[in-house]
Amino acid sequence: MPDLSFRIESAEAVRHAAAPLLTFRLHIENAVAAHSIVNVVVRTQIQIEAMKRRYTPGEQAQLEDVFGARERWGESAQRLVWSHVVVMVPAFDTSTVVELPVSCSYDFNVAAARYFHALGNGEVPLVFQFSGSVFYRTPTAPLQVSPISWSAEAQYRMPVAVWKQAMDYHYPDSAPVLLGRPVFERLHAYRRRHGFEDWEQALSALLDAAEIETA
Secondary structure (H helix, E strand, C coil): CCCEEEEEEEEEECCCCCCCEEEEEEEEEECCCCCEEEEEEEEEEEEEEHHHCCCCHHHHHHHHHHHCCHHHHHHHCCEEEEEEEEEEECCECCEEEEEEEEECCCCCCCHHHHHHHHCCCCEEEEEEEEEEEEEEEECCEEEEEEECCCCCEEEEEEEHHHHHHHHHHHCCCCCCCCCCHHHHHHHHHHHHHHCCCCHHHHHHHHHHHHHHHHC
């Protein structure tokens, strides 16, 4: 059966995409020269290995929204699932490079989005776990299929700046907030009543009033 190995070469933000998007360059190598790869269905789960990097005090404070109280991180801050991706890899013999497209969310209901937003700089330790099917031929056999080894994975330290750049392409100097319809209607009515020109003015007024009450 084919012996495939995987390596992430790089990551970059996609400027002209319908939504925030990253692409990872995935290098695949076939160690068995006698096997001609017809195609590969690669299923990838990407996880964040949160405890494999250091965090500043400011980052730690924000990450309590993701992992809970700091003293519990030994249990709660393990691997955080970020994304699942499926790609079709065309025919190759010894090696090839394909792109893994990964959509990025700024929805703060998603733990991974809160995690990335909390980081100032540095790198994010990622692990890519692969599964799927390999279709191949040998000099003496017709088309065959075998699974990708269950142990196939790759490590990659992605610069935080890459994720922030993807967000900046779509949300320059801003961040989207998703509201339930009842809350949105209340905010919309408040904005109309007070004659605010935009949502920022309405929200700023509400925050200012709340800060005065709690001062």
